[in-house]
Amino acid sequence: MNSFADEGPRGSGGVHCTKYTCQVEVLAPGQPGASQTDSSGGTEGSSSSDAGDSENKNVCTYKLVDPQPPAGSLDWEGHEPGDGAVYEQTCGWGGLDGDTIVRMVWLAEPPEQETIAPVVLAQRAVDSMALLGPDIASPRVAGRYTVGVPMWMWVNQSATTYGPNTASASAGGVTVTAIAKVSKIVWQMGDGSSVTCVGPGTPYKGSSDMAESPTCGHRYSKTSADAPGGRYSVTATSTWTIDWQGGGQSGQLEEIRQSDTQVAVGELQVVR
Numbered sequence: 670m671n672s673f674a675d676e677g678p679r680g681s682g683g684v685h686c687t688k689y690t691c692q693v694e695v696l697a698p699g700q701p702g703a704s705q706t707d708s709s710g711g712t713e714g715s716s717s718s719d720a721g722d723s724e725n726k727n728v729c730t731y732k733l734v735d736p737q738p739p740a741g742s743l744d745w746e747g748h749e750p751g752d753g754a755v756y757e758q759t760c761g762w763g764g765l766d767g768d769t770i771v772r773m774v775w776l777a778e779p780p781e782q783e784t785i786a787p788v789v790l791a792q793r794a795v796d797s798m799a800l801l802g803p804d805i806a807s808p809r810v811a812g813r814y815t816v817g818v819p820m821w822m823w824v825n826q827s828a829t830t831y832g833p834n835t836a837s838a839s840a841g842g843v844t845v846t847a848i849a850k851v852s853k854i855v856w857q858m859g860d861g862s863s864v865t866c867v868g869p870g871t872p873y874k875g876s877s878d879m880a881e882s883p884t885c886g887h888r889y890s891k892t893s894a895d896a897p898g899g900r901y902s903v904t905a906t907s908t909w910t911i912d913w914q915g916g917g918q919s920g921q922l923e924e925i926r927q928s929d930t931q932v933a934v935g936e937l938q939v940v941r
Contacts, residue, residue, distance in 0.1 A: 727760055729758055738755055758772055787918045800924055808820060814935070822866065844915050
C-alpha cells in the first residue's frame with residue numbers, strides 16, 4: 670500500500686494521510702478548525718451551514734419537576750438537592766409541533782424559555798378539538814313538509830358538533846385550558862328567510878300536532894317546486910364560543926362552522 674502525505678501547511682486545512690488512515694481538516698470562515706479521522710481509510714466531513722438557519726434551530730421548553738427527585742437520584746447528575754434544580758426538558762427540531770425528545774436535566778439556574786402568548790396556546794387547544802358544523806336532526810332530507818305547517822328544527826348534540834368540548838395546550842411551562850360550546854345556530858331556510866336559535870332546538874313529538882316549536886322553528890309560505898331540484902337548500906351555521914384561561918390570563922375566542930341539507934316543501938292536498 671502506498672503512503673501519501675500532504676505537504677501543505679497544517680494550519681490551512683487539507684488531507685493528511687499515513688499508511689492506514691487519512692485525516693481531513695476543514696476550516697469554515699469564522700469557525701475554529703475541526704478534524705475527524707476515518708480509521709478504515711475513508712474520509713468524513715462535517716458542515717455547519719445550518720447553524721444560522723432559524724427554521725432548523727432546536728427549540729426546547731422546560732418544566733420544573735415537582736416534587737424534585739430524591740437525593741441520590743441520577744437525575745441530579747451528581748449534585749445535591751438545593752444545588753440548582755431538575756427540569757423536564759422537551760426539545761423539537763424546528764419547533765415543538767413535530768417529533769420531540771423529552772428527558773430530565775439538571776440546571777444550576779432557571780432556564781430562559783421561549784415566550785408563547787397564552788392566546789396562541791388557546792388557539793392550539795381549539796385546533797385540537799376538531800369542531801364540526803351542526804349535526805342536523807330536523808329538517809330531514811327524506812321528510813315531506815307542507816306550506817303553512819310549523820316545522821320543528823333541532824340538532825343532535827355531541828362534543829364535536831355542539832359541546833361542551835374541553836382541551837388544553839402547553840408550552841414553556843404554561844398550560845391553557847379552553848372550553849367550547851355552541852352559543853347560537855343561524856338557519857338559512859332557502860326561501861330568503863333566516864331563523865336564529867340560541868339552543869339545540871326541541872325534538873318534535875307526535876302529540877304536539879300543529880303547535881309551533883317552543884325553541885326553534887319555521888313556517889314556509891310557498892312550496893319548493895321552483896327551487897333547484899324541487900328542494901330548498903337549508904344551511905345551519907353554528908357559532909362556537911370558546912372561553913379559555915391559563916398563564917395568568919383569560920379570554921374568549923369564536924369559531925364558525927356550518928352544515929347543509931335539502932328540504933322538500935309541498936302543498937296540502939284536499940280530497941273532496
